[in-house]
Amino acid sequence: MISNGRSNDRVLIDKIVEGDEKAFSELFFQYLPVLQAFALKFTKDQDDAKEIIQDSFLRLWLNRDKLGIVDNIRAYLYKYVSNECLSYLKKKLRDEKLVNIIASKHNNAEYNTLHTIQVNEVTRIIAQAVDKLPSQRKKIYHLSRGDGKSIPEIAELLGISPNTVKNALVQSLKFIRSYLEQYGITMILPFAFTFFK
Numbered sequence: 780m781i782s783n784g785r786s787n788d789r790v791l792i793d794k795i796v797e798g799d800e801k802a803f804s805e806l807f808f809q810y811l812p813v814l815q816a817f818a819l820k821f822t823k824d825q826d827d828a829k830e831i832i833q834d835s836f837l838r839l840w841l842n843r844d845k846l847g848i849v850d851n852i853r854a855y856l857y858k859y860v861s862n863e864c865l866s867y868l869k870k871k872l873r874d875e876k877l878v879n880i881i882a883s884k885h886n887n888a889e890y891n892t893l894h895t896i897q898v899n900e901v902t903r904i905i906a907q908a909v910d911k912l913p914s915q916r917k918k919i920y921h922l923s924r925g926d927g928k929s930i931p932e933i934a935e936l937l938g939i940s941p942n943t944v945k946n947a948l949v950q951s952l953k954f955i956r957s958y959l960e961q962y963g964i965t966m967i968l969p970f971a972f973t974f975f976k
Contacts, residue, residue, distance in 0.1 A: 838863075916947045930948075
């Protein structure tokens with residue numbers, strides 16, 4: 780017999796598969812405390828744990844069409860978060876090795892200069908990626924990231940639905956990440972347009 784909790788999850792999943800953002804938000808906040816605590820055991824850092832949860836739910840939303848066959852959403856979410864945690868630990872290990880190599884060859888002043896150059900280069904590449912976005916997505920991205928406007932504000936300003944705004948931002952984020960990967964840059968961009976805002 781399915782418990783009330785599992786039954787409620789099934790209802791939410793069915794709605795999410797249909798693109799119901801309210802149901803998705805409800806699922807998110809329902810599992811946020813336990814998943815963030817789980818991620819924190821890996822990261823030992825609140826901000827990094829939050830980034831992992833954001834990224835996990837972004838992937839979940841983008842692949843919501845696959846949720847119809849999921850029987851146990853709790854286990855499914857833990858699997859998503861576990862995978863993100865493992866990726867985080869692998870990247871952290873690579874970054875720490877890189878920092879140690881750089882630090883052994885440069886003094887602090889030289890390292891700080893190198894770091895600044897790297898940050899500036901990433902910023903330049905992100906700007907290139909944004910410039911390649913379709914006109915509407917570029918406008919929405921700038922309103923969100925540049926002007927700090929919320930999804931409802933952007934929707935009202937452009938005369939489109941909030942869902943259209945959110946989807947445009949999600950697609951923009953995917954494109955920017957993909958563009959960065961062409962330069963060998965793998966990073967978690969701020970997911971400022973949803974959940975924690």
